[in-house]
Amino acid sequence: MTAPRLIDVAEAAGVSRATASRVLAGTQRNVDPDLARRVEEAAQRLGYQPNHSARALRTGATGTIGVIVPTLANPYFVQLADAIAQQVRAAGGTLVVSDAANDTAIEAEQIDTLLSGRVDGLFVVPVSADASGPAIRDAARRRPIVLFDRWAKGSGTVAVTLDNASAVGLLVDHLEGIGRHRIALVADQASSSGAERLAAFTEAQGPDATTILLPDFTTDAGRTAARRIIEQRDRVDAVVCGADVLAVGLVSTLHRSRVAVPGQIAVTGFDDTEMLKLLDPPITSVRHPLSAMAERGLTLLQAPGRERAERVERFPPQLVVRASTSET
Amino acid sequence: MTAPRLIDVAEAAGVSRATASRVLAGTQRNVDPDLARRVEEAAQRLGYQPNHSARALRTGATGTIGVIVPTLANPYFVQLADAIAQQVRAAGGTLVVSDAANDTAIEAEQIDTLLSGRVDGLFVVPVSADASGPAIRDAARRRPIVLFDRWAKGSGTVAVTLDNASAVGLLVDHLEGIGRHRIALVADQASSSGAERLAAFTEAQGPDATTILLPDFTTDAGRTAARRIIEQRDRVDAVVCGADVLAVGLVSTLHRSRVAVPGQIAVTGFDDTEMLKLLDPPITSVRHPLSAMAERGLTLLQAPGRERAERVERFPPQLVVRASTSET
């Protein structure tokens, strides 16, 4: 009933623990092919599975990478975790995913839990640009951490993100190209993405442009935004949403209030998640090069510490046009 | 730079490792309050974090529970994982979430990875009622496993699920109550949930009732279903979907084909996920008592092995009526 240990395999194969380890862990030196076969066979027969804790204790590595996202309720973060999972799996590792429930305290707790020997390195999508920094800085001293999709002030480590400024540029240019000039922005105010999108938008449209700032990226927030947009309907003919979930909430509420999309108001999302295709109309958005970002992130995570000096690396977005911004 | 160990704390506090451990691990016996304070202080000052692998190796427990879901792309499974996370956290543990990418091979691999010393116990939402069984049976011999939301044949362990038969009953009764008698069912054919919902539906409606079986629970499958429903539009005035994501794909496609919902066809979902409220019309669904199920599941996971004998425990569903089934 109790799990077989390395020594059981070794005895069954008639060799020492050292030899069995050399065969099964693969590393180290050559062993006689004949002995190797006997060990493999014994391991197979006994159903041997190396004890992960013992191996991790001895080698100091777990073969596991973690990722902490603000919330899995936002499908974009699921997609993001998936992209990282593929890269990690391709590299022969395992990924564990944690959810910070949009709360910096839970985020800090999750970081601590994962870092105390459960993972070799960590991707973090910080909940807040301001409040997440200190916990991350402490953690980054202990193990490699790479920020992903968002950065945090004073994090002390590198961030791999989208080039938000050019993404906003693409969207605004596209909207102006179809004749919309009274563009409003809906974004959150806590995340670095929100802040960068707001900054780029204000830069492009001037300080008088309509902006609606909400506490978080949720569909509920999107509905709230819709109500405010409706109040000032004649001053707005297009809305750039800082996240797809916002756009979904917004479009569904506009629809119920009989505001035509894109007839009266054109709408764009941000992140290009699956659900956008399901809405009526399907929503224009911006796609992140998640695979490339994940690959780069993993490289940085495994690189020597000095390559993770605090800075932001930005990846180019891609515009995906759909019916929510078709010409009328 | 290198992390402080227990022995460092002990030396700083002027006590032995044993005493330091007794204070910090909390278990075992009393220690002199004065010494305890000194140890706590030293640990605090050095920023001591116990090495998780070492502790797990010695105690044989990790304080971590795992859950493997078919895919995180389905928001219902995210909600489910969340409910489990809350129970686990309330019990002082940590949850790790894995995604099987709807593939029994990846599922088996994830089970193996997690069970080789990373978790004390595992919740599995099996991908397939037939194909997932053997891997789970093997795994359940090594550590406690509880199936959740779905069961698998020959799994050798207990399953905590919804009472699918009465859920289908609630939906069918409700639809008949608003005068719909030509009801169709859309479900998948691989999962136990799909199978049970199909069986209950056939039992209630007779073998001639329209049923559409799809390979999986996705919005794309929902669109395919919509096309088939449209082909036989005059034989159908209501559709029971075996999952919310199916309903979402179905309604959005019906909408595009100018089929009125609920005017011509009433639609119900299954799982009561958030997104249902966003659609036009909002969709009637069935809510799972996820908290109660998670609590029961955790109890079973921590109980002695004999309490996890193979069987299915069913929890009562709750009908949530929305506009997609309003009377016309």
Added chain:
DNA sequence: ACCCCCTGGGAGATCGATTTCCGACATGCT
């Protein structure tokens, strides 16, 4: 005054793997 019991600290064994170090043996070269 003596002994026993109880409390609580410390030395060392232990969990299960990997890895260093040593020695045995075979091989090749002069």
Added chain:
DNA sequence: AGCATGTCGGAAATCGATCTCCCAGGGGGT
């Protein structure tokens, strides 16, 4: 033949915590 070199198996140390076992000292009972 003799010695240097290389290959490979095994004994034992090691990772960092917990836990068993022993022992010292204080308090209470007779």
